[in-house]
Amino acid sequence: MPPVHEHEPLEPQVLDKLRRISTATLATRLFAEGLRQQFLVGLSPLNPDLDGFVGEAFTMRFIPAREDLDTLESLPGEDNLQWLGVESLSEGQVMVIDSRSDISAASAGDMLVTRALHRGATAFITDGAFRDGHVLASLPLPTYARAVTATTRLTSFHVADLQVPIGCAGVAVYPGDILVGDRDGVIVVPRHLAPRIVDQALEQEELEHYLHTRVHAGEPLLGGLYPPSEETREQFRQWKKARA
Known part of the structure; x- marks a missing residue:
């Protein structure tokens, strides 16, 4: 099972207010706190008609694939951390994937993203690519990526960790950080700064x-x-x- 991170719960009104604030405004306020770059540059929504989201980060970290481990036969295995990660999502969480800004293969496709939707996730994000882009664009779950590709994850990526600090699009993301998305993109708000x-x-x-x-x-x-x-x-x- 992925590590369990205990966080002080945020007041519901904090999240409600964040839903009314653009990523641009949040970038300015975070800059005033000394954080120069919290926006995930280069990521775009696959469905720009969705208004956006607010949620808590659930992190996944990729490393390069290895041919003896990342095979089609490995997918149904109990140690498939990608499946475990999606099945571990809780209501209000955002799946954030560190794909090392590599778009050579898909970080996920419609099956995993649809399952995340039914687990209660509020968004699904990668600094790489997704597959099944036309399907993801029709889902009510916001998805953000650099690109769309048909290439399976197994060709390029191995899922190494869940719920650890990651880098996504060059921004540090810690489990439990607050992510806010709109039609422009996604910004990371350190959890302790959100109420402030x-x-x-x-x-x-x-x-x-x-x-x-x-x-x-x-x-x-x-x-x-x-x-x-x-x-x-x-x-x-x-x-x-x-x-x-």
Whole structure:
């Protein structure tokens, strides 16, 4: 069985607020905390019509395949960690695969992703490729990858670990970290920072929506509109109060 990681549960309102915040806004708030790059660069949603997701990381780590171990006969074996990982997913978790940014073979296909959907996963992510892209694009489970390929995982990858720290698209992901996805991509929020930044991020999201309406109305950025001056922020507060 994969290691069990005990985490302090996050308040449900933290996750609810994160669902209302874009990856761009979260990137800015994380930068303010000193984290320069938490976005999984190069990954795209296979179904861009889905709004996004929020969930806790369940990690899987690949190493290069070896011909005597990674065979078709190995798939039904009890030591197939990929099958075990999917069957170990819990409600609200996100499968995150470290494929070493290698798209030479698929990290998973429709069977595993569909099973993850029915296990209660909120997303399935790799920094490599998926197969059966046309099927995954039709599922209600968000999937993110660099590419789509028909090549089986066995040609390139061996599943070495579950629920260990990994690198995905060059970003460190620890089991239990919070992943947030939208139509632009996915960002990793360290679990301990999520409660600290969520209110500021939601306020920034609302402020930028307000500023966008003014820019869209033809106002120039210079003169204190963006970045907003204190006068502009006060106008935002009055606008927000009038809408309450």
